[in-house]
Amino acid sequence: MVHVLSSRTLLRPADPERSRVFYGEQLGLAVSREFGTGPDRGTVYFLGGGHLELSGRAENPPTPAERAAAPVRLWLQVADAAAAHDELRAKGVEITRPPVKEPWGLIEMWIADPDGIPIVLVEVPADHPMRYRPGI
Incomplete structure (x- = not known):
């Protein structure tokens, strides 16, 4: 190992x-x-x-289409996706998708870096299994 x-x-x-x-x-x-x-x-x-x-x-930077198809994404956990949305928008960051609660329970917002690398900002709600484990 x-x-x-x-x-x-x-x-x-x-x-x-x-x-x-x-x-x-x-x-x-x-x-x-x-x-x-x-x-x-x-x-x-x-x-x-x-x-x-x-x-x-x-x-030789990849084209935007190559970046979008790349299997790599940055996953950044934040405390509050709505607050991150407002702060980043005020700083001129292009929001490619605003915060949305996904079927798996996480709240995700999408942005991209200047080279097009996708970044997922994730809020883990208090009752999500990543935070809360009944009986423990």
């Missing part, structure tokens, strides 16, 4: 500075650390129990 001590998601944005503005200023993620210098420096953000690293630059 592999004993994982830490993890992070790595992204190679087409425009690192544009992505830093999105993740740092618009989403408001806190910086864990930066490395290197100049416009292509790496930036690592705190992402709940993990980290998100922007480093390098995509040589």
